[in-house]
Amino acid sequence: MTPAPERVRRGWVRPLRRLAVGVLAGLAAAAIWELYTLLGPDAGGHLFGASLLPRAEARSMPHVWDVVARMLAPESSATGAPSVAVAMLQACWFTLRVALAGWLAGVVAGFGLAIGMQRFRLAESAVFPWVVLSQTVPLIALAPLVVGWGGKIQVGDLVWERWMSVALIASYLAFFPVAVGALRGLQSPEQAHVELFRAQAASPWRTFRSLRLPASVPYVIPALRLAAATAVVGAIVAEVSTGTKGGIGRLIIAYAQAASGDPAKPWAAIVGAALLGLVAAGLVSLLSLGLGRYRHSEVS
Amino acid sequence: MRLTRRTSGCMAAVAVTAALALTGCSGSDAAEPAASGGSAAADELTPVTLQLQWFTQAQFAGYYAALDQGYYEEEGLAVEIVEGGVDIVPQTVLADGSVDFAIAWVPKALASREQGAGITDVAQIFARSGTLQVSLKEAGITTAADLQGKKVGNWGYGNEFELFAGITAAGLDPAADVTLVQQQFDMNALLSGEIDAAQAMTYNEYAQVLEAENPATGELYTAEDFNVIDWNDEGTAMLQDAIWANTDKLASDADYEATTVKFIKASLKGWIYARDNAEAARDAVVAAGAQLGNSHQLWQTNEVNKLIWPSVAGIGMIDEAAWAQTVDVAMNTKNDQGASVISAAPSDDAYTNEYVTQALDELLAEGVDVTGEGFEPIDVTLEAGGN
Numbered sequence: 001m002t003p004a005p006e007r008v009r010r011g012w013v014r015p016l017r018r019l020a021v022g023v024l025a026g027l028a029a030a031a032i033w034e035l036y037t038l039l040g041p042d043a044g045g046h047l048f049g050a051s052l053l054p055r056a057e058a059r060s061m062p063h064v065w066d067v068v069a070r071m072l073a074p075e076s077s078a079t080g081a082p083s084v085a086v087a088m089l090q091a092c093w094f095t096l097r098v099a100l101a102g103w104l105a106g107v108v109a110g111f112g113l114a115i116g117m118q119r120f121r122l123a124e125s126a127v128f129p130w131v132v133l134s135q136t137v138p139l140i141a142l143a144p145l146v147v148g149w150g151g152k153i154q155v156g157d158l159v160w161e162r163w164m165s166v167a168l169i170a171s172y173l174a175f176f177p178v179a180v181g182a183l184r185g186l187q188s189p190e191q192a193h194v195e196l197f198r199a200q201a202a203s204p205w206r207t208f209r210s211l212r213l214p215a216s217v218p219y220v221i222p223a224l225r226l227a228a229a230t231a232v233v234g235a236i237v238a239e240v241s242t243g244t245k246g247g248i249g250r251l252i253i254a255y256a257q258a259a260s261g262d263p264a265k266p267w268a269a270i271v272g273a274a275l276l277g278l279v280a281a282g283l284v285s286l287l288s289l290g291l292g293r294y295r296h297s298e299v300s
Numbered sequence: 301m302r303l304t305r306r307t308s309g310c311m312a313a314v315a316v317t318a319a320l321a322l323t324g325c326s327g328s329d330a331a332e333p334a335a336s337g338g339s340a341a342a343d344e345l346t347p348v349t350l351q352l353q354w355f356t357q358a359q360f361a362g363y364y365a366a367l368d369q370g371y372y373e374e375e376g377l378a379v380e381i382v383e384g385g386v387d388i389v390p391q392t393v394l395a396d397g398s399v400d401f402a403i404a405w406v407p408k409a410l411a412s413r414e415q416g417a418g419i420t421d422v423a424q425i426f427a428r429s430g431t432l433q434v435s436l437k438e439a440g441i442t443t444a445a446d447l448q449g450k451k452v453g454n455w456g457y458g459n460e461f462e463l464f465a466g467i468t469a470a471g472l473d474p475a476a477d478v479t480l481v482q483q484q485f486d487m488n489a490l491l492s493g494e495i496d497a498a499q500a501m502t503y504n505e506y507a508q509v510l511e512a513e514n515p516a517t518g519e520l521y522t523a524e525d526f527n528v529i530d531w532n533d534e535g536t537a538m539l540q541d542a543i544w545a546n547t548d549k550l551a552s553d554a555d556y557e558a559t560t561v562k563f564i565k566a567s568l569k570g571w572i573y574a575r576d577n578a579e580a581a582r583d584a585v586v587a588a589g590a591q592l593g594n595s596h597q598l599w600q601t602n603e604v605n606k607l608i609w610p611s612v613a614g615i616g617m618i619d620e621a622a623w624a625q626t627v628d629v630a631m632n633t634k635n636d637q638g639a640s641v642i643s644a645a646p647s648d649d650a651y652t653n654e655y656v657t658q659a660l661d662e663l664l665a666e667g668v669d670v671t672g673e674g675f676e677p678i679d680v681t682l683e684a685g686g687n
Contacts, residue, residue: 043492059488059512076593077687078586144387148396243355243385245589253386254355254591257504259486261511261520262685 030064037061062264067271070264084265088251088272095235095247096276098163102170103231103280107224109171110178117179118186118212119204128183135176139234143169143241166238166247173234174227181223185216217294224287228280236273248273345378346559351390351402355383356590358600359503359541360403361581362425366570368584375562381588391419394544400556401563406539406623407630407641408458413650414642418547421651423564423616423659424623425571426607429537431462432506433529434490435497442527444470444534453483453495461641463499465536465633466529475636487512491521497529503603507596511686520684536633538626540607543567543616547649557655565659568615568670572663575605575672596686602677609675614664616656623651 037056044060045053054060062070071085082090113131117124147165189211197207239249252273255266352360363381366372372379382399384390390402391409395417402419404412409419433452435441441450444466452467454460467474474480481495487509490498500506506528514521531537543564549556574581582598590597608615630641663670 043494055488055492057492057515059491075591076586077683078594140387144389144392147388148393148398239385241385241387243383243388245355245383250355250385251591253485256485257508257592258511258596258685260488260491260508261513262687265685 033061033064037063059260059263062267066264067267070262071268071271084268088248088268091246091248091251091269092272092276092279094163095232095239095249096280098167098239098247099170099228099231099235099276099280100283101164102167102172102235103174103228104171105167106171106174106176106227106231107178110175110223110227111182111220113175113179114182114186115208117183124183131176131179134172139169139173139237140241142172143238146238147242162242162244163246165242166235166244169238170231170234174231177223177226177230178220181219181226182216185219185223186212188219189215214294217291221284221288221291225281225284228284229277232277232280236276248276345373345376346562348372348377348379348401348559348563349382349399350379350563351382351384351388351393351399353384353388353390353403353405353541355385356381356585356588357504357592358582358585358590358597359604361574361585361601361604362571363403363567364570364584364588365573365577365581366566368587369570369573371566371569371573372563375566377559377562377566379563379566391417391544394419394546397546400546400559402544403541404544406542406626407461409542409544410627410630410646410650411458411641413646414644419544420547420550420649421542421618422545422550422560422654423543423567423656424539424618424651425543425567425616426539426541426604427611427619427622428532428607429462429540430502430603430607431459431531431537431540432500432502433463433466433497433531434487434500434506434509435527435529436490436493437525437527439496439527441497441529444529445472447497447529448472448477450478450496451481451494452478453481453489453498455483455499458641459499460635461629461633462531462536462538464635465629466531466534468633469534469536474634480636500528502606503600507599507603507682507686510682511596511684513684520682535625536629537622538629539618539622542618545655550652551649560655561658561662564616564656565662568656568659568663569668571608571615572668572670572672574601575609575675578602578605578678593683593685593687595681595683599680599682599686602680605675606677609672611671614656614660614670615672616660618651618653618656 036054037058040053040056040061042055042057044051044055058066071088072083075081075084075087113127117127143165146168147162149165186208193211194207197211202210235247236249236252238244239247240253243253244250248269252266252269255269259266350363352363356364360381363379367379367381382393389408389412390399391404391412393399394402394404395412403425404419406421406424409417409421413419433441433444433447435450439450441447447467447470452463454463464474467478472478481489483489483495483499487498487500487505489495491509491512498505500509509526510521510523512521513519514525545560546556550560570581578601579598582594582601585597585601586594611617613619627642627645631643631645632640634640660670
């Protein structure tokens with residue numbers, strides 16, 4: 001028997017529709033942008049001296065098509081200079097890898113902390129406040145410090161590179177949602193289930209593997225996605241802060257210096273950073289595809 | 301419950317991606333040290349790191365020229381130039397021992413010294429200040445006194461003291477007689493009229509306004525469209541880019557002292573090269589990965605040359621009068637928060653001409669022109685966006 005045509009269609013129609021909606025949303029954003037440049041005040045909007053609305057003239061808000069055209073033009077007149085789009089994609093690729101390294105480190109650390117806190121009540125009350133407190137330290141204060149330590153670390157043949165400091169800062173942001181989400185997830189099985197395992201004399205490891213870990217999936221997946229987004233933000237901010245060469249954060253600042261004379265250029269880099277966040281979150285969604293059977297109810 | 305095949309496949313995929321990402325990162329970095337000028341003979345060379353204040357740009361043309369021309373290697377040094385970032389404070393990085401030398405403005409470095417950073421100015425590269433207050437011609441602001449009642453942009457973070465000293469010297473109260481506006485990286489606020497007079501470096505932001513299109517004419521703005529206040533003329537200029545070294549190491553480490561002389565000598569040679577070959581120096585900077593365009597970098601090289609040359613006492617010599625003026629403004633000027641850069645005069649080891657004198661003597665012995673008395677700036681045509 002052949003599968004019902006309805007089912008086959010649904011298989012590829014749904015992702016296609018989501019893609020179409022995504023593209024439409026992008027177009028709508030571009031249309032709103034253009035509408036504002038048309039109708040917004042050229043001098044910007046001010047209320048009691050505070051700037052409320054952005055300036056709508058072409059130098060502050062270049063047309064969408066100008067930004068696209070700028071992306072395709074060479075970065076500078078230097079011989080062999082890549083186009084802005086190529087430079088942007090290369091920078092995104094660099095930052096994505098650094099963010100991924102930070103995300104992995106953050107996930108491992110966050111999950112490890114969550115397991116520790118779930119297992120030992122004392123650890124939870126001792127560590128959890130510090131986990132929360134860690135996120136109140138401003139990143140711009142932390143970044144130069146981490147780079148400073150980085151210059152002194154040398155373990156065997158491993159030379160501490162600047163990108164590792166950036167990844168470390170990214171992981172510092174990424175571990176938080178994972179630690180919190182995984183802890184809630186690991187604590188989520190109902191008391192009856194936990195007691196059943198205890199009645200069967202299941203070992204703590206067995207309870208963890210067969211009950212708590214599967215139960216934590218609906219909590220962990222959104223946490224991982226959130227961690228991916230924060231890892232990207234952390235990597236970009238750390239790049240800006242430390243001037244790490246090669247990444248999109250650095251590119252944004254470098255292009256921003258040309259903002260008065262070449263207003264479309266910095267926007268090209270900002271678009272790149274936005275795409276990067278989408279790609280990172282998308283990659284984590286791919287990861288969750290394989291865990292579908294545990295995701296009956298997702299909590300964010 | 302066992303892991304399903306799909307789940308484990310997924311995890312394997314993650315592991316592989318992660319491994320790729322990590323090796324990819326280290327792979328790309330393996331290519332990086334090429335920029336530091338390492339060579340086959342790197343083993344015999346003394347490794348030296350130099351911390352800049354900002355990204356690769358022609359403000360540091362002399363160091364990149366010295367690297368490109370092999371001047372550092374000739375002195376037996378393998379120099380690695382470390383770029384700055386938004387939150388990197390070069391003098392702090394130097395003081396905590398992460399680098400061997402740093403480029404920093406004198407007032408900012410003096411402030412760090414007062415907070416305990418053990419650093420010494422060993423060569424004053426820029427003899428003049430590059431800070432301007434730029435305004436559109438129609439605003440009619442040509443002296444500090446004209447700033448009265450105007451919206452005056454400044455970057456803050458210690459970049460504002462020449463301006464405040466100038467306003468005070470003109471008999472105005474910076475807190476009451478002008479409206480202070482926090483300025484961004486770009487010059488859009490000036491061009492759109494949000495600021496009447498904006499802070500600008502001759503070699504960077506001033507070029508940015510000349511690279512922007514004038515909506516009235518459809519052409520680029522020209523120097524005739526603007527008035528500038530030059531703090532060198534107003535008498536409140538402060539010393540800027542200087543080479544700083546670690547004070548303790550200078551006192552205790554004879555090898556470091558010898559390295560300092562060699563480093564200064566090769567750096568000065570790089571700056572002399574940049575004076576005589578502005579375009580080649582620009583090319584060295586662009587090749588090192590500057591993201592702003594070619595004409596902008598050439599403009600910057602030329603403007604920076606003007607801050608150095610002609611150098612009466614020889615490039616790098618610290619002029620006592622200019623130092624005293626810097627210290628005076630740093631101690632006695634209050635910003636809008638009522639703070640001054642430093643509260644007491646810096647100790648004697650804040651600067652020394654000992655090493656730069658040795659370096660200059662060696663250069664003179666080689667027949668190099670270290671004063672550039674016949675220096676003439678070149679004409680640079682800026683293109684739209686600095687490209």
